[in-house]
Amino acid sequence: MKKKTLLYIFLILLIFYYKNFSINAFSNNYGRVINHGPKEEKVIALTFDDGPHPTYTNQILDILKEYDIKATFFVLGKFAEAYPDIIIRQWQEGHEIGNHTYSHVDAKRVSKKVLYDEYKKTQEIIENLINHQPRLFRPPYGSFDSQALDIVEMHDSIIVLWSAHQDSKDWSNPDVEEIVNTTLSNIRNGDIILFHDYVYYDKSSTVEALKQIIPELKSRGYRFVTISELLNLNQQQR
Numbered sequence: 054m055k056k057k058t059l060l061y062i063f064l065i066l067l068i069f070y071y072k073n074f075s076i077n078a079f080s081n082n083y084g085r086v087i088n089h090g091p092k093e094e095k096v097i098a099l100t101f102d103d104g105p106h107p108t109y110t111n112q113i114l115d116i117l118k119e120y121d122i123k124a125t126f127f128v129l130g131k132f133a134e135a136y137p138d139i140i141i142r143q144w145q146e147g148h149e150i151g152n153h154t155y156s157h158v159d160a161k162r163v164s165k166k167v168l169y170d171e172y173k174k175t176q177e178i179i180e181n182l183i184n185h186q187p188r189l190f191r192p193p194y195g196s197f198d199s200q201a202l203d204i205v206e207m208h209d210s211i212i213v214l215w216s217a218h219q220d221s222k223d224w225s226n227p228d229v230e231e232i233v234n235t236t237l238s239n240i241r242n243g244d245i246i247l248f249h250d251y252v253y254y255d256k257s258s259t260v261e262a263l264k265q266i267i268p269e270l271k272s273r274g275y276r277f278v279t280i281s282e283l284l285n286l287n288q289q290q291r
């Protein structure tokens with residue numbers, strides 16, 4: 054077969070796969086993997102990974118409160134255990150809480166049993182605090198395979214990634230301006246924006262960047278929603 058024909062076949066298969074993937078992700082209440090919301094509406098979901106952090110998470114919660122917006126926190130079981138009051142505060146203030154494993158394992162590099170234990174332990178820690186089990190799972194590094202999918206499906210949950218053009222790499226604590234620019238210059242309807250409330254530095258650029266990003270996006274007419282709200286919006290449109 055000619056190279057060109059092979060390329061066409063490959064492209065057709067790719068389009069077919071992508072179409073099915075998209076439909077699958079939004080065809081029922083919760084699909085399997087999502088990385089964006091509806092593109093027809095000016096809605097955005099802010100998400101924060103790796104916390105709670107004893108200082109920065111509270112600072113972020115203060116900012117969210119000031120602007121009266123809701124976000125989603127993908128927490129680590131070990132930090133939820135260490136800072137239970139922050140999880141309770143997140144929940145009481147109307148934010149959504151997702152599972153990000155107990156100790157930040159790479160789902161593709163551990164056995165199914167280890168992953169299951171990390172997942173389950175974190176579900177239980179969160180449930181003990183807020184009386185509610187998360188239905189969202191974000192695998193660390195966005196890395197997952199069928200064993201992670203099996204586990205979340207067993208728990209009637211979904212895998213939540215983020216919009217690829219919206220990764221500010223704020224975990225590496227770049228300049229505030231860099232985070233602001235990455236977010237604002239790439240913003241699109243339905244974006245799931247990835248931030249980190251836990252950073253291993255003396256000061257969090259994320260906290261400072263949010264003070265610029267949120268009012269600017271609000272003035273551009275964007276509405277901030279949790280991941281579950283983002284999905285319901287999508288469902289309503291179908």
Ligand SMILES: [Zn+2]
Binds near residue numbers: 153
């Ligand atoms: Zn993480």
